[in-house]
Amino acid sequence: MPYTPAHPDGTNATQDAPASAQFGETVTIPARQGRAVRVAKGQTITVINPRGNQVCDFWALIDGSPAEFLSMEHTRTALGRIYVRTSDVLVTNRRRPLIEIIEDTSPGVHDTVIACCDAQRYEQLGAEGYHDNCADNFRMSLAALGVTPTHVPSPFNIWMNIPVAADGSYTWEAPVSKPGDRITLRAHEDCICVMSACPQDMTPVNGVGVMPCELAFRVV
DSSP: OOOOTTSSSSSOOOGOOOOOOOOTEEEEEEOOEEEEEEEOOOOOOEEEESEEEEEEEEEEEEEEEEEBBBBBHHHHHHHHOOOOOTTOEEEEETEEEEEEEEEEHHHHOOBSSSSSOHOOOOHHTTSOOOOHHHHHHHHHHHHTTOOSSSSOOOEEEEEEBOOOOOOOOOOEEEEEEEEEEEEEEEEEEOEEEEEEOOOOOSSGGSSSOOOOOOOOEEEE
């Protein structure tokens, strides 16, 4: 069957739960699920890690033009590094400013290198049957808003800890964030932000000996 970027390989409750955040309201993203929300130019979105160990796969697409999206490849070129810092501006695949990091209460360890998990990744890891994944959470979150993506971009992996060695190798490590840590991002354009509470439970990226858990966000 030809690959269709918008078509999920499986489903969960994400597909029936569009996010409709009131101004300043804190919204929970259940474990293993995703949510999408519209953020206007100049507004901020704060992503919160209630238990400290949970990775958030984060995307942003230009509202009304989903073929232009937050691009880690172009952001790495713009920054000249693979690690982000507070005050950095992350750019689109058209090299336009889209998201600015204005606050980060964590130690600042995030990832811009690793692709989001998908059904095929879990098959390779030995999962039996369908496994919730961030690629499908992205697709379903947008579908809940009536948006059809043309591509599943590489996400900004908030709190994901992937140390890169001098020889270019890397390892999968537990987050160094703590309960209640938050990151606040300002939108430079009207956009749709998509967040997935990563369901990875076959590597240590969501912590050692713990299960994937919820995230939260608010738009102000």
